[in-house]
Amino acid sequence: MNLFLTGGTGFIGQQVLTKLASQRQHRIYVLIRDSERFAQTLRKLQVEDASSIIPILGDLSKAQLGMSAADRQQVLTADRIIHAGGPMNIQLSQADAERSFLQPIVELAALASEIQRTKGLKQFIHLVGFMSPYNGQNFMQDHDGAIEDMPPYERMKFQADLYLRKALHQEGIPLSTVNPSVVIGDSFSGMTEQIGGLSILVDAVRRNLMPLAPGGRSSWIPMVHIDHAASFIANLANEEEAKSNTYYLLDSQRNSPNVRELVERMADELRMRRPVGSIPLGVLKPLLGTRIGRRLGIPAESMNFIVRTDFPVDTKLELEEQNGGRTTVVADTLPYVIADLDARLSHPGVDRERGSYTQRRRSNVVVLEREAPGTPVIFLHGTFSGAACLMPIADALEGSPICLVDLPGFGHSPLHRHASVIDGYVESVAALIDDFDRPVILIGHSFGALIAAKVMERVGSRIDKLLLMQPVLHPARRTYKYAGVTKSVLKLLSPSALRRTLLKTNDFTSPSPLMDQYVRHVMDDLRSPRIRAANAEVMAALTQPENVSLQPSTWDPGKVRILWGTQDRTYEIPASFRHLDTTFIPFGHQFPMEVPVQAVDWVKGSLTFSTD
Template sequence: MANIFMTGATGFIGYEVLQELLKGDHTIYALVRSLREFDVLKGKLPSGRGQVLPVIGDLQKEALGINDLGMLRDVDTIIHAGGPMDIGMDMQTAKTSFLHGANEMMKVSDDLVQHGSLRHFIHVVGYKSPFNEDNWREGQQQWTEENFLPLEEPYERMKFLADLVVRQRAEKLRLLLSVVNPSTVIGDKRTGETEQTSGLGMLVEGVRKKQMLFVPGGHAYRLPLVTKTDLALLIAHLVTTQPANSDTYYVLASKAHSPNNQELISSIAKELRTLQPIGKLSIRFLERLVNAGIGNKLGIPKGSLNFFVNEEFSTASVQRFRAEPFAVKDILPYVIADIDFRLSHPNHHSPLQRNRRGKLATIENILPDAKQTVLLIHGLFSSADMWTPIIKDMPHVNSIAVDLPGFGRSPYHHQQDALQGMVDAIIEIIQELNTPVTLIGHSIGGFIAARVHEKMPHHIKRLILLQPTLQKAANKTPYYQSPGLLALGLGFMKDKQIKNVLVKQHSFKNTADIPEEYVQFVRQDLQSSRMRKTTAEMIALLHQTKTFAKGVQLDKDKTSIIWGEFDQTYSIEGFRDQANVTLLPLFHSFPISQPKETAARLKDFI
């Protein structure tokens, strides 16, 4: 069991480390600016064997702003992971965040060595730091704030000078020092959730804006990556094993297990369903363009080129603890989709648990005593989040709402048959759950649910279809049958046009009936070429006769249809004798405009 003082516990990396540490019998003292900040942190953390306690302070203050260091006397390990990720910060901010913070951390460390139990200092820096055990003492007396790496941006200069300061002071204090140098950190190893969009997100945003048509360095360079999961596991391992000697740990996927720049930019473009790069430019030439002030027009912020490398890094120190190499290629599609969603919806937050099932992102409400599992499939201009208010009103069942492929946070399936790819993704989840489910689908989600039921009827306990699109849409305008024209038109839609289209298609009674937050959600969704093209593809399929050529067979004993009679775009004629039909004076998107009433109706069938 370790007693740990930790900075950066509320950050992208630190929070993941904190979760991992709480799985052990550790006591973690987390530096936070206020009790309110701590309460928010504590509220998000899962339960574990360890405990976390607040230490009120601030990296930018003298002695970290801690009034009583006596509360830290039993600390044997420090994890310094504090500091913002902003490569564009000015010199004063960088100096305060990194250099001043490092100096104050070492003052606290001095006190804890002299009067306490401190033995081990873990410093999270970055793979571009020039220092390691072999070279950091060379010429160190000559380096000052002014002459240290004068050509680099303030972010790197101060962060790496802080690395040197910690090494110098740790040696004087005879502290065991573990310097952890992660590469660009991406999301969770299983779900791809990447809350910090300022790393790989800069490339994703550049591709979204069609600015990355020329690959920096081509095949010769790469952006080293590592998942936050693997990084947190390594840091937690350093805490529990206490290495024999001070060392530097490069935490990144090797060349063999990570994409080069050509592969990475091409993968991002593929997942975003947008233009592929058409060429490459040398790093040196791009540096000239960036220094000339036109880098942002190419999607390359000043200082970002430093993170592309063509050399390998020694991971011998890491391999002493971990034989398996770090790998990122398999999770990248999920990371890219997650970042794409966050860039489209920068202020979005779900109160429900996020997860991944099969190949799809989900939001869930899983209860320990629930006896039923409900799987919910959204319609067009929507995502799993549409179901949030409905799920909250169905507290007696396990609820799993999916983002269909190409929507929300789910990567597109890239199958030739677009609709079958949707069906296959749901089938995979049900097979993974390995328990009968109640399948609920709205709009095209209802059509997909019906197709899933046809493929695996014994896995479906009940089938509940809300305004399912079981037949071709009534609109005969050729425009609606062309995915290309639809995607182009959707990209130019503003709030007023969105409202007018939704009313014209009988989704809502009138514009006043449409929730404003929903209109904003749709507009933000359509900023993404991935979601825009997938939406256009599905709309076109609903207007094509071939989509419905095979027909749909329902089982009346377990199928219920809730149908809004004011929908004049779609029809259920021919299906009334195949299901238990409830007719209501509603429009097509009633689950969005009237979620409480929808939840109440669903309770009658579940």
């Protein structure tokens, strides 16, 4: 079957494309604006066979969708059209919203009519939104004023919905209108690449702007996981006998948390205070439309996603019953959604920095992975760091399978819930290793090296080699004993103060562009109260001798190596560890970030040494 897909590089569209391509039963014409960006999308999605995917250069905002005459002839062979294109920007102007939503629908309706007259169009699938007032029963009625007071973003989307319903009804073309609710991350990994929607609420909570929950206990935010939405649309495109229908992708209200419960869950995950009460939307929305609201940075339009009504889900459930799928929000995945959005808000554009690495969840942590044959090499970062900080070292290990871990509470991983701070990290990494079907090479820096060593003491048979870079082998300074104090200090820390501290303690031995890069990473990280809390609590735990206790006399010296920076003014190697193979370099505690080339040479050499 021939399909024509718009929005194939967008948040929902690229997932729909992946699902359809994996079925290997369609020729898929994909409207794109940029060939290179589309090639990057296919590489990121790891589409195994792209031979059935035909890119069509064009632009939704242009006449005849900006397609060449030759490309239009190809598209006219489509049996089904899936329109998933359009920006996620609730603050679009009237002109931009009309150009983004209404004009493309006029062009697509004309295209659908031409296909219908020449060969017949089996189905048009249109993604709209759960707030649209139109459905298959009321679209022919008089709707004067129904959407007049809505913001341009919603008004133009819903006007496009109404226009298409009328145009296709006149042509006798089956129209499947899909109304996604607020689309959140993958149902397992929680990864949410689109900043918008739920991230507005996450950002408000983490900036302590939610002392009162908007709308209260009678209000809720309908949500759907991105992979569930994509599977539903792909299944809909495979229906033998398509019929006109409207499908709401959301749970029923009784099976969803209310707004206050959702904000409380976010506050817990972000380590912020829970709301002490509620504020009616009728009071909050006008306030957000004032200068005060603009200063807070919370668009008044974002409150439109908070509703008090339920929505009909019978048609959705009927199709799911036929195909065996479900679009229910997975409560256990919400912490991963929240942590991922929190990390993306702190580090805008993070996806562009990942190169060949794929973000995924393994066990209860989020990792960046590069697949290859051989023994997996797992990297554990230290405090004031994250998975991406060790990427320069991992990049140099060409041909090796790499797993860069965001430890719980850091990066994109949610906090662990273990009663013991340190044991929670050890158990998380042990569970991660169990997720692999073979022994692994474990590399840790600083606190990550301490966790790596503790994991080896627990699951030694699963560790092929253990490489420790500047491991924490004795208690940290008592300065960090009180986590609450440290959190407050970190909240007020300035880039210049951080630079001075790094040089004073010899963490970095001299100023450099790499030090500036590290400072930017840390300062971005510390915008997150979740990550500030993780750093403070780990540092407090490291001041306790029992938490850094190890049994090096039981280790196999043939599989353990240490790389030590002699300029470290905070930590040293206790005598009980000096029987282990140790290489010394003239740098400080953060040498993997200051001189990654030194660490690379040592790691490469260590990976080849025999453990016999």
